Amino acid sequence: MYHSKGRRVVELGVLAAHLQKGCKKCGAVLHLWDCIQERHYGLGSILYIKCTICSYISNIPIGKRHEKNIWDMNTKLGAGIANSGIGFSVLQMLFASLNIPGVAAGTVKKRDREAGKAIESVAQKSCNDALDEELKMNDGKVEIRVAADAGWQTRSSGRKYNSYSGHSVLIGDKSGKILRYDYRCRKCRLCENAKRKGIQPIDHDCRKNWDGSAKAMEPDMIVGMLKDLEKENIHPHELVMDDDSTAISRARKKCDQTITKFSDRNHLKKTFSNKLYDLQRVKKYQQLRGKTITHLKKCFSYVLAQHQKKPEELKKSLLCIIPHMYGDHLACPSWCKYKRNPANYIPRNLPYSRYLTCLELKKDLEAIIQTYAQQAEKLSDLGSTQACESFNHIVASKHPKNLYLSGSESTSFRIAAAVAQKNIGKSYIQELGQ
Template identity: 35%
Template sequence: MNSKETLRDEDHDYGAVFVEGPISINATDLEVGENVELGSSKPWFHGRRVVELDVLARSMNCEKCGSWLRLSDIKDEVIYGMASFLYISCPSSACQHISLVPTGKKSNGKGFDINYKVCLAMINAGMGPSHLNNFLTGCNIPPVDASTLRKKQKELAPVIIEAAEASCKEAQREELECSECSELEGSFDAGWQKRGSGWSYNSHTGSSKGMEPDMACSMIQRLAEDGYTVGTLHADNDATTQSRLPRSIIKKDDKTHVKKNLSKRLYGLSKNYKQLKSAKVIPYIVRCFMYTISKHQNSKQSMKTELATIVPHIFGHHEQCSPTWCTYVKDPTKFRFKHLPNGKALSGDKLREELDKLAQNYIERADRLLNLGSTQSNESFNNSVASFAPKNRFYGGTKSLKARVSSAVMQKNEGYGWLSKICTFFSTF
């Protein structure tokens, strides 16, 4: 058995080279991103390839005599990223011409399409050049040089960014058409490249205290310049952001943040009051508040009235309780709390005073609790951005970050078909 047949019988032969015979080496001996050139030391049948069958089939004719070419007559290969040119000898003894056969197609005189596709796939998967090459070497496919990937990414970045901007303008137009009035109603929530406490101030990330209000104001200003007026904004009750927004905008709380902030305050009180430390107590109080808020979304006065009955209810005073949610009225002798310790009401003047203050805060803000919106779509988008540009990797030094964020925008607006739209957009760019 010769050395060529030996390599063909092996499944993962990417780590083998020729001297006088095949010598096995470890994959670590190959640098990730190494520019792989095939010749006498690395033959064409070494590893696997990504081939477009239609392109290959239409090119398998001799350039000189038109005879059918055979893959077994390949003499050499020159790799260009994920594609390559095959040098195939004509099987005709009278010709013997060596034809140049591509393994993939090119569009508009640019490079091989597969190299742009693999760059898009890299962005879509949230990977970088080193991660992509780790994947390719694991599949026994020659790695793509990192400089090639960066070059293609630079060409694609303006296309992705422009497509995302066009997609946003179309989404704004559709939103206004669906709106019942001339003003838009939106939600706002910021996402950060790296999570922090807010105490770290530097030129790369800054603090949410200054950045979040600036983001909200600049986005509203840009929308206004495009002819779209924001009339209502749903967001967390961050005082800094609210104070910077124009007074003409109606500020509404977000249901998710209302629940989160309520839970946070109750868990803060639990440090001083042992009755709140029972596993079911705080979730029960939160449910009482959120049920009341959700029930009276269209009536400010009824919401205020029922919010005022929550604290007396959990302390065992049911004079003002509604029979629609409190069963004490039906049978006072058998009434027990299902979610409070031992089925008994809470006790303690100081604890009640703290909970009364908490309830009063929500009663005073009842107008902002009407018609609550949600920032879950914002959270979903922030998670999409994090999948395209993971927070444990730095892409902010180049246009890569903007291209990745724009890709997240495209996926949000266009769905998972955004890749085909980018390819169409790029072919006419």
């Protein structure tokens, strides 16, 4: 009698059906305790069960197979790796913890490629369905508003952009779903190994499609996606994005000169915050600390939110922020609490609940605010790339930035998995078996 070690992933219905069929020679019912040998194929395995009547040895699979003897559970494993965001090492540790026999790296990679192509098909179909939904919600008009943003697979400090790969998406304003996505990669491990050895690379699905810098990926991807929509007679005439002048300039030059660009409110607030921290780092103002900066950011956000579509009021309110911090409330708008109860008002959001007094600081803060007040027309009609940021978080969960996967197709597969999840939901994984 064969004594198996560890646990197994078993499709009970398949195993029970084969045992019920019985011996292939005499038809007698087979029993698991008569197993004399087992042969592993990744997660799947074949049980060799000896008949107690005629001694014939039957081959009993523990799961379903497809195509050229490929086990379904191994293909599902490949899909699970892309969906969960783990790598081969973590997978082996998981199997060891569950006392399940390990799967060879070659098997995992093959099934990752098989499942990945299915994921990419589902992702592309979800984008086409999202585009149809966007047009329907836009009353059939082909002039649509989209949000655009990019992300990279390596952590960036804001000054260093050296990622080997990056992705970008266009998200419809009405549907909130991804209409198109693109991907750039500067590496291919198989091509580089062949070049180093001075030989021809083997036939493979090379995903290297970029030789420029990581920073230059975003404008190229955005232009590529806009052109793809134009081929289908869809015209994104309004583009919401961060203040990347290169991207919008190239989009107008290569796609449509009439594209209107709208700033993203989240990037705008972040830029404002960075200017305040830069000022504090350079000038070392004692009154410009964390509490002061937080209050400035809050006031800035309130003004932007309350005066959309009202450029004149927005400009006046922006210019009131700094006087408000110094105790001058004559021109303050409705968000100022001093207006409600002047006698008992205390500036609790400022250090030590006291107004600012440094006049040099006041001059520098007014200079920063003045740059935004001069753009009141532009700032009075802001968009949002929050859906893009949400997508970037999904990508990071499926492709952690501490993993290097850009040398193969894995990065592309995981980005596609994130696209499918954003458009369909986590249930997209169920469509892979169809």
